[in-house]
Amino acid sequence: MTQPLGIFTRFEALSVDEKQIVDLAVGGAATSARHSLCFKSDFPVGAGILAVNEKGETRVFGGGNVENDWFPPTICAERTAATRAAFEGYKQFRIVSVFCRKFPGGSPCGLCRQLLVQFGRDATLLNIVDHERNVRKALVGDLLPGASAASMAFADLSGDEQKLVRRVNGLKQRAHVPYSKRPRAALFICENEKGVQRVFAGVSDDNASYGGSALAETVAMRSARTAGFARNVRLVVTVDDPTSVNPVEGECLQVLREFGADAPIMLVGPDRSVVHARLDELLPDSFGPEAL
Ligand code: THU
Numbered sequence: 529m530t531q532p533l534g535i536f537t538r539f540e541a542l543s544v545d546e547k548q549i550v551d552l553a554v555g556g557a558a559t560s561a562r563h564s565l566c567f568k569s570d571f572p573v574g575a576g577i578l579a580v581n582e583k584g585e586t587r588v589f590g591g592g593n594v595e596n597d598w599f600p601p602t603i604c605a606e607r608t609a610a611t612r613a614a615f616e617g618y619k620q621f622r623i624v625s626v627f628c629r630k631f632p633g634g635s636p637c638g639l640c641r642q643l644l645v646q647f648g649r650d651a652t653l654l655n656i657v658d659h660e661r662n663v664r665k666a667l668v669g670d671l672l673p674g675a676s677a678a679s680m681a682f683a684d685l686s687g688d689e690q691k692l693v694r695r696v697n698g699l700k701q702r703a704h705v706p707y708s709k710r711p712r713a714a715l716f717i718c719e720n721e722k723g724v725q726r727v728f729a730g731v732s733d734d735n736a737s738y739g740g741s742a743l744a745e746t747v748a749m750r751s752a753r754t755a756g757f758a759r760n761v762r763l764v765v766t767v768d769d770p771t772s773v774n775p776v777e778g779e780c781l782q783v784l785r786e787f788g789a790d791a792p793i794m795l796v797g798p799d800r801s802v803v804h805a806r807l808d809e810l811l812p813d814s815f816g817p818e819a820l
Pocket residue numbers: 566569571573574592593594595602603604605606635636637640815820
């Protein structure tokens with residue numbers, strides 16, 4: 529199963545700033561609970577951020593999860609704290625801490641990871657692992673790394689893999705991307721209860737209100753779920769650069785996580801080169817169903 533990220537560090541061994549940010553996360557979870565903001569899950573989460581603005585001034589921000597009757601508008605603690613900081617002009621994050629009150633040791637979800645890396649992959653990440661406020665210390669960038677395998681040329685792929693690459697590349701032209709201008713396509717290969725295999729396709733579908741956009745991978749995964757196919761899953765997806773860090777959006781990885789912790793992912797580059805990756809590698813120490 530998935531290895532925890534970072535190095536175990538006792539609260540007493542943290543710097544003054546780090547201690548303050550850890551306390552903010554603990555307080556954030558308490559505030560979310562106090563205001564009944566996590567009324568759907570009863571799963572209070574808190575986050576703390578120390579960030580720097582353009583003048584080099586430093587400020588701290590806290591946050592807790594804010595839920596909605598309809599799940600998608602729910603904002604995780606990390607994103608609440610991050611948007612508070614960014615909105616005040618503090619866009620360079622230095623320290624980020626996270627605390628799940630009922631599941632200490634939890635780690636940010638894929639959507640939060642995607643937002644956090646935008647404001648500093650070099651920031652220190654403190655995942656609080658117990659009620660004594662001890663942490664695991666890593667970097668925010670560790671939350672969305674790249675794949676480790678070498679890139680393979682199209683000619684060196686198996687016949688089946690070449691077919692998938694051709695098919696997924698051909699689909700890209702159907703993407704609706706007037707705003708992002710980043711056409712993407714995905715194939716989700718999976719089995720139903722009877723062991724029958726099928727391939728589900730998806731393309732990116734932008735929305736004028738950006739947050740309402742659907743990513744190719746999630747479209748494919750959700751079609752599969754609708755048809756009752758959710759076993760032995762495998763994702764094939766076009767990406768800008770299969771060898772870069774964070775080749776697939778955190779949101780897609782989080783949706784894939786619901787099908788299991790370690791699905792194979794085939795990253796297809798614009799030149800039809802391929803990198804074979806796994807979910808646990810691209811979304812290490814993931815937040816999954818076991819937490820709730
Ligand atoms: N949650 C967070 O606040 N942060 C995470 O990284 C994972 C999940 C919240 C969202 C929702 O309110 C509840 O926990 C259950 O998912």
